[in-house]
Amino acid sequence: MNPYLEIILRSAAVYFFMVLALRFFGKKELSQLNTADVILVLLISNSVQNAMVGSNTSLLGGLLAAFALFLMSFVLKKIMFKSQIINDFIQERPEILIHSGKIEFKTLARLGITSEELEEAMREHGVQYYKEVKLAMLEVDGNISIISGDNDLKQTHHKRRIHKTLS
Structure with missing residues (x-):
């Protein structure tokens, strides 16, 4: 498999895992994070870095992983806007x-x-x-x-x- 395609797929998998994990573990917004939560987010980002880029530590590999994350976020927001079912699943209610x-x-x-x-x-x-x-x-x-x-x-x-x- 193309190593850059692999970075994109790995980054997408990590992104969707994190979206689901945050949904199920219950933080409504980042503004509600306390010190322990911020430390957790930093440690998680460090722990999943290798899962996204594998052994590729090049600048292009890192930029490609970041691009894939931005793209996944953009796509998810578009899907949530168009699908009430997905929006209700991801987004909390008042x-x-x-x-x-x-x-x-x-x-x-x-x-x-x-x-x-x-x-x-x-x-x-x-x-x-x-x-x-x-x-x-x-x-x-x-x-x-x-x-x-x-x-x-x-x-x-x-x-x-x-x-x-x-x-």
Whole structure:
């Protein structure tokens, strides 16, 4: 087999393995990675490098592997845009955290969101009490969106992050 075609096929296999692994092991977004997760990603990248390029350590081999990864990412995004089934499989869905002032405790527990994190997001949206919240959602990008009955509230942006004492 052509060594450059082999690099492309190996890179594609590693790419799809990583997409599935991240999907099944549950990180919604890279913005939610803590220090241990970043170290894991760095170690994984080092461990799969040889699986992609094999014994070829040339500049062309490395560039070809990187090109194959960019191409796979581009193709996957196009497929996800055209196929709702694949999009639903790969992409997470938004989650309801509060509905009509009622907290969804099971959802919060399943997602690992503390009441302190939820209260912080509410404060950032200018909401003091749970009862004032019409809808609070954990969006697919890791943001917590809050809609209240107050028409004077400003739009704010809350990015969920793991508190340093929890990592």
